[in-house]
Amino acid sequence: MSADNTAEQVSLIGAELARRTEQLGAAVASAVWAEIDFYQHAEVVSSDELIESCTANVRFIFSGLAGPQSFDTTPATETGESRAQSRVPLPVVMAAYRIGSHLIWQALLDIVEAHDSISRHALLAVTERIWEAQDVYTNAMTHGYRRRATQQAVDDEAERAALTEALFSGTVSAGHSPWEIADLLGLPTRGPYVVVAARTPELGKHALSGIVDKLRSLDIYSAWRLLPELQIGIVHLPSDAARAGLIATLRRTSSHGAGVSPRFDALSDIGTALRYARIAVTGTSADEPVVEFEDSVLGVAAVTAPDVNLRLADAVLGGLDGAADRNLLFQTFRVWAAHRGSIPDAAAALFCHPNTVRHRLRRIEEHTGRSIGVPLELAELCLAFEIDSRLR
Incomplete structure (x- = not known):
């Protein structure tokens, strides 16, 4: 068949498909609505938007x-961005595209069957151009979707960071109580909670990835909130099993140490809990990567006023500074106290x-x-x- 005849038949198919555009678009939308939950x-x-x-x-x-051309992919990009903005999962969008491709192919076959004069060469030419256009459209849509989804992820993370910072600092607005902020963050509004402070591997890098x-x-x-040298977080722990799960996860994830505060119930106590978590992380080591701050009267008293307490400790224990076996004496007293x-x-x-022991x-x-x-x-x-033990 001559090239002119093939071109004429391609034009015929194009005209037939163009005439069916509105009808086919509605059919695709109906199939998508019916087949994708x-x-x-x-x-x-909405139905109209689809x-x-x-x-x-x-x-x-x-x-x-219409032949070789430079496609205007703006509609495809806008569709991708719109679906990402609406938080439609990308696999769902691609599933809709597959349904559309199937119906377009079926419409093409219907036209070919209705016109016996259409040759194999014309069908192949039309198919090639349709798939080329489909590839261009799909790539543009996917690019728009991922660009918008990435921006959304950044925006969401920034919003969560700001809300978490407000919760930790206590700088809540008149319109948002700590409980409302917790709710916005997806946290239960009743405790118990703990605060975790984990050292970052580098300045500004996450300490607990994922x-x-x-x-x-x-x-x-x-x-969670990322600080220059710490990643801090508030964690809801409704049970001992949840606490065990947290500690096990921290041990697997933290590479530079993590401190955990005692449990607390009121969100207004988050500042105090953060201070305890910061102190606990100072006691971590390679052998003990996760340290829990003991919820004891002595422990709380020891860290309540660090500067004053260090002077008090020096006043009581200063006489031991010259002892050659100072560390051994310190260890003996702590073990003796720990064993009641x-x-x-x-x-x-x-x-x-x-x-x-008596001599020491x-x-x-x-x-x-x-x-x-x-x-x-x-x-x-x-x-x-x-x-x-806690401040030195």
Whole structure:
């Protein structure tokens, strides 16, 4: 068949398809609505919007029959951006495109069957141009979708960061209470919560990559804020199982240490909890990457006024500074206190004789001028050692 005859037949097919544009666009929209559940239930794209989009897609594809040209992909890009803005998942959009492609192909076959004179060469020429146009349209749509989705992700992250910062700093507006901010962040408005502070590997880099999704997979809700040297977060822990899941996740994820505050119920206590988490992270090491701040009277007292407490600790323990075995004496007192003042238990933990523990305790009494047998003086010793443990 001559080239002229093929061109005439291509023009005939193009005219027939163009005549069916509105009808085919509506048919595609109807099929998409019927076959894809998302469009039926999500209510983010109206029926009229879907028909308009499908018709524009069909019109664009048929424009490819006019021959080699530079396609105006603006409608495709706008469709992609619109679907991303409406948060329609990309696989759903691509599924709609597949339905449209099938119906366009069926319409082409109907025209060929109705006109016996249309040759194989003409059919191949039309098919090639249609798929070329479809590829161009799909690529432009996908590019627009991903560009908008990326911007949305950035905007969403910025909004969450601002809300989380407001929650931590207490700088809430008159229109948003801490509980309303928690709700906007997807957090339960009732505790218990903990605050986590994790060291960043580099300035401004996330310490706990993907932590929100990892915890969400355990049915744990959280919100996070990235600071220059720390990544801080508030985590809802409704059960001991949730707490265990958090600690296990932090151990797997954190490479530079993470501190966890005691549990608290009132969002107004988040500032105090953050201070405890910051202190806890200072006690992490390669062997102990996650440290929980103990919810104890001594622990709280030790960190409430750090500058004042350090001076108090120096006043009580200063006499031990010159001792050659200072570290051993400090360790012995802490182990003895941890074992409720039981010398046999402390000796077993330290792998030494009970008399050795007694001797070391007497030396502490001599160097500090305080007796472990006098309640008030013992309390001073316990607080001083607690301050030294947490703040140095």
